[in-house]
Amino acid sequence: MKQIFTLVLLVLLPFVVGCKDDSKKSEAVQSTASTWKTDFHDDFDTFDPDNWQDQRIWVNNENHCYVPDGELGTREVSDGTLKIRVVNIGEQRPCDNLDKHGNQHPDTEYVAGRICSKNRKEFVKGRWTARLKLSSNGEASMFPAWWLLGAQNNESPVQEEDENICWPLTGSGEIDIFEHHGDHMKDEFTTGAIVSLGECDKGDWESQRRNFPATLNEYHEYSVEWEKSDLVYRLDGKEVYRNEGEGDKYPEPMFAILNFAKITDSPMTGEWVMEVDWVRHESRN
Template sequence: MKQIPTILIIILSLILFSCKDEKKTQNTMQETTDTWEVDFLDEFETFNPENWQDQRIWVNNENHCYVPDGEYGTREVSNGTLKIKVVKIDEKRPCDNFDKHGIQHPDTEYVAGRICSKNRKEFVKGKWTARLKLSSNGEPSMFPAWWLLGAQNNEPPVQEEDENICWPLTGSGEIDIFEHHGDHMKDEFTTGAIVSLGECDKGDWQSKRRNFPATLNEFHEYSVEWEGSDLVYRLDGNEVYRNEGEGDKYPEPMFAILNFAKITDSPMEGEWVMEVDWVKHEFRKS
């Protein structure tokens, strides 16, 4: 068999790599030229039950009780913003929150707000953004969060037949857009995906999440978007972090959660506030 000249092999290789680079460039240009179109926006002129519902659950050994209907001012809308709070009350009260094993939360002197868009506003991929700030940060036990969860999650409230998948399996995956761990942070937030380890309640919290600086007592926009197979995290529109190849692991519709938690026995006085100016979801329009 006649051998192919070396020079011809080199030329063919250059053509092949050129085609690959051109295709990659075209894909990048496509991502760049695509525009975002808003399909959900809540500017919190009022609390809209078509967008949100209270979520009352005991997770992460939280020290407070999630209460409904904004009791004790834990969830209120005023002056065009939503306030989600942890509030210390005068005495311990019974709590009707249960964990996933059916254990009831003990009596507590702390109450808090947690809302979700489950069975209200759920979307596949796209881009989620919230503009928010904290009243203070870096205080022990403080744990506010803005995050996403798969719509088939089997934790309360369970309202549809297909809500039977345990965290963090596909259908119940978790993406954290903004978290603040006051016990060991000051003017920093955490962002990134929770990696499923393939079993119920088995998740890797470390490998795909990172901490970044921000002035938390000033308003900022915190977002996550699907870009190809990546998850891209942005602060005020600027990319701060990227989970490469993780986006395809979240094919399910996802709902949004806003909550303020107290996660240790460290004492607090008064209230902590996460103030939310708006929340929106967008989809990429070619």
């Protein structure tokens, strides 16, 4: 009888241990999850001016004009999502966008949307995530983006006294969570930090950014997280890239930007759309 009991115990022991291990794993997952709190979440049931404002500025030699208030369909909230568009209106029109030096954008037949959470929702470190997709990708001139800038950035709109630091110095640093460069890639996105070279308007765009595959016309979650001194980039919750030691270079509050740009003279017809399901920021407890 003792031998039978010993045999049964040996048979059941792995299952008992496995259950205990699973229980510990579950507790660990719950413990990890509990270290985050959501302090901003926008489901885009409406366009909330407490969260976002239009940002109308001429940068990167962009070929379009950013227009306000969703004019010409450039920014629309419908059916629970935000649509940011580039639209070819078929004829050139004046553009009042200015660059950081006060130069006015030339007349253009292209209009686009760009919104930011500047002076609305700004956070130090934590984790930023957006769930989004593109209507199409791989077309010349396409440049949709989901990214962050330091809250003391001195580019339009300047609304606070301390918004006097030029890109990409500390206080005006840049982190690109998602970019798609249609001119030279399809079904790939770019992610990573812009390294400040210590002077106004001088940044290293190459060393800390990489390209990764994704089905861009399907929804994915694109995120960046400060993990100790690193910046960790994830696609659908899975780490795809890490800027080791770069996180400490962004101690400032940062705001989020969603925009769709057209960056060369390549012709386009119709419209391009970036559709955003939600945006969220989380902080550690």
